[in-house]
Amino acid sequence: MTALGIENVTVTYRGLRAVSNVSLTVGEGRIHGLIGPNGAGKTSLLNAISGLVPLAAGRIRLQDRELQNMPAHRVAAAGIARTFQHAEIFPDCTVLENVMAGGYARRRSTLLDDFLGARRKIAAEREMRLEAEELLATFGLRDVRGAIAGDLPFGTLKKADLARALMARPRVLMLDEPTSGMNAVEAQEVIAACRRIAGQSGVTLLIIEHNMQVIMDLAEVIHVLNHGEKIAEGSPAEVQKNPLVIEAYLGRRAAHA
Amino acid sequence: MAYAVEIQLLIAGLSNGSIYALVALGLVLAFKGTGILNFAQGELVALGAYIALFFAVVMKLPYWQVVLLTLATAALFGAALERGLIRPLMRAPAFTIVVATLAIGLMIKNVLRLSWQESVSTIPSPFAGVLIRLGEININPQYLWVIGCTVVIMGLLVLFFRKSLIGKAMRAVAQNQEAARLMGIRVSRVFSGTFALSSALAALAGILVAPLIGIHAEMGAVILKGFVAAILGGFNSLAGCVVGGLLLGVLETLGGAYIGGTFKDTAAFGLLMLILLLRPHGLFGRAEARRV
Amino acid sequence: MSDDQAGRFRTRLAVAAVIAALVVVPTWFGSYHHFLASLALINVIIALGLNLLTGNAGQISLCSSSFMAIGAYATTYLFAKLGLSFWLALPLGGTLAAFCGFLLGFPALRLRGFYLAVVTLGFLEVTQIVIEQIPSITGGVRGMLAPRTSLFGVKLSSDLSFYYVVLAMAIAALWCAHSLLNSPTGRAFNALRNSEAAAQTLAVPLARTKLVAFVVAAFYAGIGGGLFANLVGFIDPTEFGVWTSIRHVVFIVVGGLGSIAGSVVGAVVLTLLPELLRGFKEYNELVFGGLLLVVLIVMPAGLVGLWPELRARFRRGRPASPRDPLERPAA
Numbered sequence: 001m002t003a004l005g006i007e008n009v010t011v012t013y014r015g016l017r018a019v020s021n022v023s024l025t026v027g028e029g030r031i032h033g034l035i036g037p038n039g040a041g042k043t044s045l046l047n048a049i050s051g052l053v054p055l056a057a058g059r060i061r062l063q064d065r066e067l068q069n070m071p072a073h074r075v076a077a078a079g080i081a082r083t084f085q086h087a088e089i090f091p092d093c094t095v096l097e098n099v100m101a102g103g104y105a106r107r108r109s110t111l112l113d114d115f116l117g118a119r120r121k122i123a124a125e126r127e128m129r130l131e132a133e134e135l136l137a138t139f140g141l142r143d144v145r146g147a148i149a150g151d152l153p154f155g156t157l158k159k160a161d162l163a164r165a166l167m168a169r170p171r172v173l174m175l176d177e178p179t180s181g182m183n184a185v186e187a188q189e190v191i192a193a194c195r196r197i198a199g200q201s202g203v204t205l206l207i208i209e210h211n212m213q214v215i216m217d218l219a220e221v222i223h224v225l226n227h228g229e230k231i232a233e234g235s236p237a238e239v240q241k242n243p244l245v246i247e248a249y250l251g252r253r254a255a256h257a
Numbered sequence: 258m259a260y261a262v263e264i265q266l267l268i269a270g271l272s273n274g275s276i277y278a279l280v281a282l283g284l285v286l287a288f289k290g291t292g293i294l295n296f297a298q299g300e301l302v303a304l305g306a307y308i309a310l311f312f313a314v315v316m317k318l319p320y321w322q323v324v325l326l327t328l329a330t331a332a333l334f335g336a337a338l339e340r341g342l343i344r345p346l347m348r349a350p351a352f353t354i355v356v357a358t359l360a361i362g363l364m365i366k367n368v369l370r371l372s373w374q375e376s377v378s379t380i381p382s383p384f385a386g387v388l389i390r391l392g393e394i395n396i397n398p399q400y401l402w403v404i405g406c407t408v409v410i411m412g413l414l415v416l417f418f419r420k421s422l423i424g425k426a427m428r429a430v431a432q433n434q435e436a437a438r439l440m441g442i443r444v445s446r447v448f449s450g451t452f453a454l455s456s457a458l459a460a461l462a463g464i465l466v467a468p469l470i471g472i473h474a475e476m477g478a479v480i481l482k483g484f485v486a487a488i489l490g491g492f493n494s495l496a497g498c499v500v501g502g503l504l505l506g507v508l509e510t511l512g513g514a515y516i517g518g519t520f521k522d523t524a525a526f527g528l529l530m531l532i533l534l535l536r537p538h539g540l541f542g543r544a545e546a547r548r549v
Numbered sequence: 550m551s552d553d554q555a556g557r558f559r560t561r562l563a564v565a566a567v568i569a570a571l572v573v574v575p576t577w578f579g580s581y582h583h584f585l586a587s588l589a590l591i592n593v594i595i596a597l598g599l600n601l602l603t604g605n606a607g608q609i610s611l612c613s614s615s616f617m618a619i620g621a622y623a624t625t626y627l628f629a630k631l632g633l634s635f636w637l638a639l640p641l642g643g644t645l646a647a648f649c650g651f652l653l654g655f656p657a658l659r660l661r662g663f664y665l666a667v668v669t670l671g672f673l674e675v676t677q678i679v680i681e682q683i684p685s686i687t688g689g690v691r692g693m694l695a696p697r698t699s700l701f702g703v704k705l706s707s708d709l710s711f712y713y714v715v716l717a718m719a720i721a722a723l724w725c726a727h728s729l730l731n732s733p734t735g736r737a738f739n740a741l742r743n744s745e746a747a748a749q750t751l752a753v754p755l756a757r758t759k760l761v762a763f764v765v766a767a768f769y770a771g772i773g774g775g776l777f778a779n780l781v782g783f784i785d786p787t788e789f790g791v792w793t794s795i796r797h798v799v800f801i802v803v804g805g806l807g808s809i810a811g812s813v814v815g816a817v818v819l820t821l822l823p824e825l826l827r828g829f830k831e832y833n834e835l836v837f838g839g840l841l842l843v844v845l846i847v848m849p850a851g852l853v854g855l856w857p858e859l860r861a862r863f864r865r866g867r868p869a870s871p872r873d874p875l876e877r878p879a880a
Binding site: 359534538 | 603656659660663664667668670671674675678791795798799802803806831832834835837838839841842845846849850851
Binding site: 050051052071072073074075076077081082084088089090091092093097100101102103104105107109111113114115116117121125128164165168 | 724727731732733734735736737740742744746748751753761765807
């Protein structure tokens with residue numbers, strides 16, 4: 001079953017076509033990769049799916065719902081979560097507060113509850129805190145949970161961004177360069193976490209990556225963008241041998257070498 | 258003569274607007290050059306007026322010397338202010354800097370209030386007191402002097418920023434501090450220079466407006482109008498400040514005459530509200546986009 | 550966990566001790582001090598609301614004095630002129646102020662930074678004009694009398710008795726503010742301030758969150774205004790101008806943006822400080838400005854930044870870094 005369907009999506013940004021007529025589908029519980037040279041439009045595509053930038057054309061489907069004109073917070077509430085290239089963590093808050101913020105989509109207390117300090121809110125807070133701490137533990141972030149996020153190294157922030165996105169228990173999780181800023185060990189942790197998320201929890205993953213080893217290892221299907229267009233799609237093995245892909249990354253001579 | 262009253266009001270409005278433009282210029286220059294929103298700018302206007310008062314009344318110097326010495330003193334004061342009090346605050350959060358400049362303004366105002374006991378004074382200007390008559394139109398030549406000075410200063414500033422090395426250095430620092438530093442520009446000196454220039458502009462406003470409204474410790478309130486003028490113009494460019502200031506001045510004066518007293522006070526915000534509804538970043542402002 | 554429980558018990562004990570002190574200690578002092586203490590607590594209430602809006606949700610507002618005014622006039626009108634019970638008039642006054650905050654929230658949705666500040670100033674101007682233009686309700690420029698209310702039939706004419714009422718309200722205000730901050734709504738505020746993009750992708754509705762923040766801040770200011778009018782006994786329209794709003798902003802900046810302790814410390818210190826400086830006579834404003842400047846240079850994150858620094862030094866940990874709610878995170 002298709003979890004995420006992107007049909008003929010075009011995104012323009014001040015007259016430039018960042019994404020041009022791109023279509024792809026991701027099956028439920030699958031892990032797909034999205035690669036391409038810098039400026040290919042990968043992040044713009046994610047931003048369009050999230051609802052952060054408007055679509056010039058096209059459709060975005062979450063199972064059977066159409067999301068293309070929804071405001072971003074509704075898209076998130078529908079079950080699409082994501083991480084950011086630059087982590088977009090809340091630098092002022094502690095790591096724990098950051099991760100707990102991810103639970104907003106699943107809040108069980110109303111505004112009045114929150115304001116008056118009702119029992120329901122206090123109970124919900126306790127539960128959410130426990131959940132967040134568990135999540136932090138799985139990413140090895142327990143030690144820094146009380147630290148102010150702005151003080152921490154980039155790799156740690158990327159992990160916190162991921163934990164925060166998972167807190168929402170999304171159906172589709174889009175990751176923007178999840179291993180950037182990490183050493184080999186941390187990258188392996190993230191890969192293992194991704195497999196767990198997809199396998200055990202059935203979350204559908206769409207991952208932008210520059211680290212070829214990581215994405216070839218992790219993804220079942222890879223989509224390749226260049227200059228806003230999809231130029232190739234297929235299994236990691238197929239994509240690696242595709243001359244168009246090689247040309248995009250290394251130039252024409254390398255493709256025909 | 259037809260439209261005699263309108264022309265008189267227009268000139269008065271342009272004169273008021275020029276003062277607002279000068280205050281706005283000082284604010285925007287400091288902001289673009291150093292990133293600091295200087296809430297003491299209004300008090301720097303008052304300071305300029307009081308310094309001029311000292312040179313004119315106590316030292317009894319002729320007008321031209323008063324003007325030059327006041328501008329020089331104000332510039333030095335501005336540079337000293339930047340070096341002594343603003344510099345340590347550069348890394349502080351934005352709100353802290355704002356409140357700190359408010360505190361500085363409060364201190365300046367009180368020092369002025371305490372050192373000059375008379376409630377209202379003025380400086381003798383060669384233009385005040387003489388009335389120009391063109392048919393039925395009476396013009397206070399001080400108005401023309403204010404407008405003229407502002408136009409000339411605008412022109413000089415444009416030349417300064419385009420042609421002179423210091424001006425270009427200031428523009429470089431305003432756009433990208435790190436890059437400017439790497440190019441060998443002494444950023445700290447540029448900051449001091451920017452504040453010096455900004456203070457001199459404020460002082461000029463004080464000198465020009467003193468013969469019209471008198472000199473008193475509450476003069477600093479003009480900063481609100483200066484802010485409105487700057488935001489109207491987009492808080493971005495010299496031209497924006499001038500257009501914003503003149504627009505505000507004219508609208509205020511004409512409106513105050515034809516609609517009434519309360520309009521004069523609220524014209525500033527009414528105009529601003531209107532413009533911001535249509536153009537949320539002011540007349541010449543640019544939206545800041547942030548890529549995620 | 551026993552550690553957690555022990556910590557919670559310690560906190561509860563500390564809070565109880567503080568409240569006991571606030572109840573008992575004032576009885577050792579005179580009426581003037583009771584008045585001052587009530588004033589300080591009223592400012593705490595207003596500061597709490599403003600800090601939620603500005604320090605946490607990141608929205609600049611320069612019209613807190615207007616919401617104070619709305620609360621003051623509405624409460625006093627309902628109580629003194631229409632004969633409603635003060636204990637009903639006060640929340641109604643606060644609700645009217647909250648409604649006005651809701652209205653202000655709409656233009657605020659599209660603006661930020663000084664554009665937003667300007668719109669709030671515009672609202673302040675409008676409020677002042679309205680106050681002057683409906684003298685039948687507000688007494689116009691001449692102001693309005695606000696006779697002291699009674700509780701259970703006993704008139705609270707002594708400043709000490711009124712102080713206890715204000716204390717109860719301040720404690721309630723603190724409870725609600727603390728509860729709000731440690732809830733999904735509070736985290737939505739912080740998200741809004743830090744990164745609107747990330748907030749949206751976490752399902753935080755930006756518009757609604759901003760409106761809620763404005764409403765809460767306005768409600769707090771309205772309650773503060775209603776209490777203020779009854780404390781002073783007279784409403785003077787000139788009290789609610791831009792400089793009063795700026796004073797409120799100074800409370801929370803000097804105390805510490807985004808922190809409840811900051812609101813309390815800032816409001817209390819800056820309410821009491823001018824009184825303490827009276828001895829300087831005409832130099833008092835100058836000294837005040839100077840002290841303000843020194844505090845800000847030494848503690849840019851506000852007075853509450855001092856506590857974590859001291860605690861960190863004690864425990865040989867890293868000193869806390871100054872939080873800046875307005876700076877964009879390094880991209």
